[in-house]
Structures are given as C-alpha cells and as structure tokens.
Amino acid sequence: MTLRVHRAGILSTLQDRGRYGYQRYGMPVGGVMDEHSHRLANLLVRNAEDDATLELTLAGPRLEFTEGALIAICGGDFAPTIGGQAVPASRPVLVRAGSVLDLAVCRLGCRAYLAVAGGFDVPVVMGSKSTYLPAGIGGFKGRALRRGDELPVQRAPADLYPALHRALQSAEAFACPKWSVHANAALLAHDHHRIRFIQGRHFARFSEASRAQFVSAEFRITANSDRMGYRLEGPTLALTEPGDILPEAVTFGSIQVPPDGKPIVLMANRQTTGGYPLIGEVASVDLPLLAQLPPGDTLRFEPITLEHSQELYLQREREMALMREGLRDRAKQ
C-alpha cells in the first residue's frame, strides 16, 4: 500500500528517534522534534516506538490512501479532515481505501506526527529512517515529500482493533473510538511557556546580571528558528570575560550563546559539536513542549537540578510503559 501525496505541506519528512552511534563522525542525530507525540502516534497503531512517522510542519499535506489503513495523528492541531469530516487526533483511526486525508494549516502547536500501522517502507540508512536533508539521506529518497510522491507502507497485522473494523462497515468516512490518549495540546494553550533547564557547562562564566536575566526575562522565538535550532530574542547575555571555548559536544536542548549574546536552543538537527558557551540545557521532559512552540511564542527559563530533571525523565518513562501496556490491551478490542 502507498500514500499518494496530493499536496506536500511546508516541510513533511519521515523521522524516527534519531541516528545514534555516528556522532563521533560528525553525523547529527536528527530525528523527531517532539518525541512524545511521535511515540504516542506509533503506540496507537501498535508500531515500534522508534519506527518512522511523518513529521508535519506548520502547514500539512494532503494524502490519499491506496488501501485501507490504521493511522494516528498526534501533536499540533492541523485540523485534519477526510471528505470534509473532522478526524479526531490522539487516537487510532481506521480509514478506507481511497480516503484522502487533508491536513490544513496548524492552529495549535507547530508539528504533528502521522503514524501508519505497519510503518513506512523506506531503507534504514546508518541505523535510522530519519531524513537528514543536508546530506540528502534517510527517509523518503533523502528529502521532504513532494507532490506526486508515492510513499510505501508495510503491511500491518490485520487483527488490530477488531471493533473499529466492525464500525467501519457502517461508518461514513472512517472509524475511531471515543477515547483518546492525553495530548500536549492543553499545555500549548497557555500564552507564556515555562521551560525548565539544568545549568550548563559554562553557566558560571556568564556575568551575574546575565545569569539573573536568563531566569527572569521573557524570550521570544524568532522567525529564524528551525529543526536545527531556536533563536531567541530577549536580553543580551554576556560572559564576565569574553572568549571562545574549544569546540565540544552539544546536545538536544543545549542553550548556546554566540558573541552577539542572543541564545540559541539547539534542537533535533543540531550539529554534534559547538564552539559557543553553554548557559544551560533544557530538561528532556520539556523538549516536546518546546518543539511545539512556533516562532513568535514566548517562554521563560526556570532552573531545575539535574537530579530532579532525571527523576522527571524516569517518571515519564514509567508513564510511557503504562501507556504501552494499556494500548496493547485496547488494540485487542
């Protein structure tokens, strides 16, 4: 079965949880921006959590299913419809052969993840299906979707959600349950976002005034932000004694401060190493929220200890394990 691309959207790429094991060669990890939504979408259709989903950005694609399929959409709200009928997010949806799924302009958040049961049938390159555009590798032919593409999907097990198969017989366009998994849309509805961070390796080198401003001021995400990094507008941050640092590793969520004093939060497509001082790193559990904030949104940084941040991470993984078990049982119904 294939997904026929009628319209590609602004930036629709296949991404999984990233390309690990090659950072020592300078190869960026890449992968999804909002890992939480990506994993939920996969779990809902009973794919492996690290299988590739289609990451949509700001304005979505229009896709035709050549065969019936089980899908899930999680993350930002792209007002999805099939035949003019709204398709609910954050739950499994069974669609008929020939259905056309229309994902419009994003009205909450900025990215969504489309999982299709069986998974996208694209080659694994350097251990991952993630699209890495600068090198033109991974994903679908190493690039973003274009109109006319035929995106292959592997065959899914036929016994998932038997109740939905029965419901589809009498449904108009698609069948889905009344329940949904908890989505992060509620978090996005706030105007001011709190992003927790752990002190960075060069935190102490920043002036006292800059350290104080970093946690008290509001920062705005500029238009010049993408999968590689979020450039922030706010107070100018300065080192007590200006100077370069020798290049060293950076990570997803590293907040680096170039000489112009305007912080950049490094995101999924970050480079493996950087040469600017790091004032902090965003707590992993807050990265999915940050990844959903579009340019123009504002945020504040709130300090958190490493220990607390890791506790939150382990807590979220325990919740994810429960979700995995719960959804496995639901898929039998």
Added chain:
Amino acid sequence: MPEPFIREYRLSPLGDRALVIQLGDDASAETALKVRCVTERLLAQPLAGILDVVPAVCTLALHYDPLRITLPDEATGPYAALAGQVTALLQAIDDFEPAEPVTFDVPVCYGGEYGADLEELARAHDLSTDRVIELHSAALYRVQMLGFAPGFAYLAGLDAQLATPRRSNPRTHVPAGSVAIGGELTGIYPLELPGGWHLIGRSPLRMFDASAEPPVRLSMGDRVRFVQITPDDYARLAEEQG
C-alpha cells in the same frame, strides 16, 4: 601499582542525557592523545546505556539513556551512577599505545572558481597566492576532531602565517569539497553547507559516504597532507568518484 595514564579529569553533566569528561584545557597533541585513549577504551568496552561517544579537542561526551544506566542502589540517580562507572574506567587505564597514525593525501585544486577567497586571503597576509598554496600544502596536519558536519575534520597544524579569523558574514552555500581556512585550522567541507571559513581550493575526494562503513574517510589522530592538482586532474578525479 602502575601510574594511571589519565591523572587529571573532570566530569560534568551536559543536560540530563549526556556526561562530559574533560581531559585538559588546551588543543595540544598531548591532550588529544588522552581523548583518543579514553574514546577507544569506551568504544572497546561499552558501558550499558551509552548511545554515542563524542570526542572533541579536550573533552569527550557520552550521550546516554538514563533509563538504561545500571543503578547501584535506590538513592543513586543515573548521572551519579554513570559518573561512578566512568571514574572506575578512567582509573583502570594504565597505558595507551596509540596505533601508528595513517596519512592521507588529499588532492586539491587551489584558487579560481575552486577557491574563491584565495586571492583575498593572500592579500590580507601580504603573500602571493603561490606562497599561500606552498605553505598550505607543505604542512602535515593532524585530525583534531570531527564535528560541524558528517565527515568534517578539524585539521591542526596550519602555518601561523595563514591563520585568518573567520568571515564576519558566513556564506549560506559553501560547495562540497571546499578546502578552507578558519582561525588556526583548515578543513574540507564534506557537503554543501553554510560556512564562515575562507575558501582556498576544492578537493574532488568524497569525505562522507552514508553507505560506507565507517561513513567517513578521516578519523581522530589521522594525518593529512594536501597535494596540489590542476583543474584537469580535478575533473578526472571527480569523475572517478562518481
């Protein structure tokens, strides 16, 4: 008891999923040797939960999954547990015999359309373009680290006369294969990328190939020599590369 090979080091967190081992404060070959030593040890005897080992000039980072770190007891968090394992590993290293470095000859066509900044760079240093080429191709460079892009090697050993601060306005598109100077380093752009280094030539060699194992030509500690070629050689070698 033999003297430990790594006597001084500092561990610090890089966020909640990475740990940095600092092995010095400089870009010396001596520090680089320690970085290589610890990197090779960690690759040979992987610790549970480590996703990536990323060596740099005087540090190396371990990216890890906090969920998969073995915790000695309930009171110890993933970072502290990993720091304990790393400390034990570092203290157990009593010797390092680095493999003989491999030397790569990298063909480069200097100047003209191949190196758009060669003349400007020569003028800035009051040298002829021929002299810049001579100095650049006479040195034996050491791969300090890989970073910035897949297969991009920071090459140390640039003649001090050629050191040039990075461009104040970086280019948005630097052609793949460009040989460039940035600060006291030189390097070869493996892909078409944005970049702020001064372009002095271009190599037809492919520095990154996702289908090869390893996918990059150069690794830490290797030596590089640049060999001047003509535009005709460039065309022929580029064709051979496919």
